[in-house]
Amino acid sequence: MKRAIPIFALAVLGSAQAAPVVEVCYNYGCVQRAEVRFAPARLEALVDGLRAAERAEEERAALAVVLGGLYRLAGEQTPVGADRAGNLLDAGVEGRMDCIDHSTSTTALLRMLETRGSLRFHRVLEPARRTRFILQHFSAVIEEIEPVAPLAEPVAVPDHVGLLLAACDCAEVLDDIPRPPAPPPGNPGARFVVDSWFVDNGEPAVVLPLQDWLNGEGPNVQ
Template identity: 60%
Template sequence: MEEGVEGAVSVRAGEHAQVSICYNYGCSREAEVRFHRARLLRLGARLGQAANAEEERARLAGEIGMLYRIAATQSPVAADRAGNYLDGGVEGRMDCIDHATSTTRLLKLLEARGWLRFHRVAEPARRTRFIFQHFSAVIEERSVEKAGPNPGGADGVPPANAYVVDSWFGDNGEPAVVLPLAEWLNGGGPNVQ
């Protein structure tokens, strides 16, 4: 699943950025999406207004949605609906693998520009419930002191400073769901199935 996340973001200093967006389930198709400098600078300014990590996560939810709205003008992902069943197999549908991969790439774009002041991008996470699997992009808060019995996510317990940024739960362009990784691993998030 992680394959293809690195190297899928192209940033030209002071110009624009290109990000490869996955779709049609399992990242079987990809489209290069260009984000113009002026839009990116406005996005960076909005993220820069966050006074703390909690505010940055709240702003990230909306900005990821906005980046997907831009992607929908240059690719078929406008057809994507929440979950896996509402888009009826149309061109541009996205499953959780498409979302986890693409959202991680979008987050890496923001990180590369220095716009994530309170977080860093981590590897995507996977949860398994019964026979179902679900993937999501993950960020980790930089400023949280790692204390207690599980300082860094050892022993299979997620670190307390990790959060999912899950765009799969909504229709294309809606704000991503951002919640603690531990809550998400326990089945947290909207019921879209």
């Protein structure tokens, strides 16, 4: 005999299944890994800023803040809450993250946002590496794309348009129908690093043009 599953149990199960799970790594070189589950309500609150972005640079600015919030939530479930900017301030601390940990984890977080459709102006690429003298540094990377058009809002057609079309063959009257504004011009193909290694856990990530970052730009942390 089949047993019915209580409605409240189905609701709990559905909520748990809807929560994205992302693996983050820490303790340098991704020696340790842990899964982070993002409660849908808290995740939705974070990505509101991304939805409000009307151009690529606004999305990058919002993305920096969202990444900080995602790492803050990750710090509630894993030791990465102890991570500090660079490598010296948290040396030996459980949960410390070097640039390999950050580039790997940030890329995973970005891909989660991308999969959810939260990125309209960018796509996620593989991490980049820069080499200066004998030092290497890694970071997550995004690339600007042609904006994904938002869902069209219903258009209110003026009353006179239908009347004129019925009375005459004057297609120019269609110009009276309001058109949604075109998205502002951007710079598709431009690449940017999203570097969370430069900041303490929970702070907005640093977003820089990839070439500037390759040339050594970024906060002076060690």
